[in-house]
Amino acid sequence: MKDLASRIKNRIQLTTDGLASYLKAVNDAFGSEIDFAQLVKVYGSSSESESENTTDRKYSPSKLKSINKISICGNPDEDHISTSYVERQNLTMRMHMRRFTG
Secondary structure, three states: OHHHHHHOOOOOEEEEOOOOHHHHHHHHHHOOOOEEEEEEEEEEOOOOOOOOOOHHHHHOOOEEEEEEEEEEEOOOOHHHOOOHHHHHHHHHHHHHHHOOOO
16 A cells, blocks of 8 residues: 555545455555545345355355445545446456466
8 A cells, every 4th residue: 555655646536345454554555645435345145034055145146235435534525436447457357367377
């Protein structure tokens, strides 16, 4: 995070997922000179009576229950609190790297 902060001259908006260690890392790197928010997604089973050990549950993604946008520091624009761009970039990178494997 400090490396990122050293490369940026202007104030930015940063969105992370709900990982708690981002709070300290972003604060240590940017202090209060950032518009920082977290996008926390809460997942759960599709029904309360569904067993956690079923084959369907094992191979299916959990049901998205809620998405919480939490402003941490500065004044982040709520319309731009998103992790979609970085998640898409991660997927693209993984797919390109897969091409190099045997």
